[in-house]
Amino acid sequence: TQLLEQSPQFLSIQEGENLTVYCNSSSVFSSLQWYRQEPGEGPVLLVTVVTGGEVKKLKRLTFQFGDARKDSSLHITAAQPGDTGLYLCAGPTTSGTYKYIFGTGTRLKVLA
Amino acid sequence: NAGVTQTPKFQVLKTGQSMTLQCAQDMNHEYMSWYRQDPGMGLRLIHYSVGAGITDQGEVPNGYNVSRSTTEDFPLRLLSAAPSQTSVYFCASSFRSHSSTGTGELFFGEGSRLTVL
Numbered sequence: 057t058q059l060l061e062q063s064p065q066f067l068s069i070q071e072g073e074n075l076t077v078y079c080n081s082s083s084v085f086s087s088l089q090w091y092r093q094e095p096g097e098g099p100v101l102l103v104t105v106v107t108g109g110e111v112k113k114l115k116r117l118t119f120q121f122g123d124a125r126k127d128s129s130l131h132i133t134a135a136q137p138g139d140t141g142l143y144l145c146a147g148p149t150t151s152g153t154y155k156y157i158f159g160t161g162t163r164l165k166v167l168a
Numbered sequence: 169n170a171g172v173t174q175t176p177k178f179q180v181l182k183t184g185q186s187m188t189l190q191c192a193q194d195m196n197h198e199y200m201s202w203y204r205q206d207p208g209m210g211l212r213l214i215h216y217s218v219g220a221g222i223t224d225q226g227e228v229p230n231g232y233n234v235s236r237s238t239t240e241d242f243p244l245r246l247l248s249a250a251p252s253q254t255s256v257y258f259c260a261s262s263f264r265s266h267s268s269t270g271t272g273e274l275f276f277g278e279g280s281r282l283t284v285l
Contacts, residue, residue: 060210062210065208087271089274091274096278096279097276097278097279098172098258098260098276098277098278098279099211099258099274099276100276101273101274104271104273106271144210144211146211146274154199154201154216154218154224154264155213155216155226155227156201156213156274157213157227158203158210158211158212159210160208160209160210161208161210
């Protein structure tokens, strides 16, 4: 069974600090996605990484796909209160097409 | 700009009752899916569909039924509700070609919070 484990589970930081969230698996993924979910809403896609070693930047957010395509990280520089939310990684399983699995999530709170 | 619409947003059921969660999308997406979200467990796939008349099971299908008679709608039926089905349910859709490679964006509804007493 493929699993995506995220760490840390919870993170509370002050505005302006940097942070990194990790998404790890023992399985190889053809691609990984990162979503952000705010209270009372559904997740919204932030980025998709496809190539091992790939780095993508979205303003203050930097996403990296591991060389072996088993892990990914999300780094936020100078966090702001607007970054508060639940961050989820997700990827397609190898057990069948169209089946996505999601990580356990990292709940981030940025204090002003 | 409706996107993915879920109804109802909140529902309380008694054990043994049945109900249907509705999901509709207006983006002409072939792929639609249902997830449940429980604390500390992320999102788990219940059922999915790659087009009208085609459905398949996800990770946690027991106790749920689906059907897909149109491209737009993908209802989720709880046959006999149990307290273990207390959760927040999300419907998501995307283009089929993107879903098969895992590179397409999943568009989610706002969720339906279900409590089973």
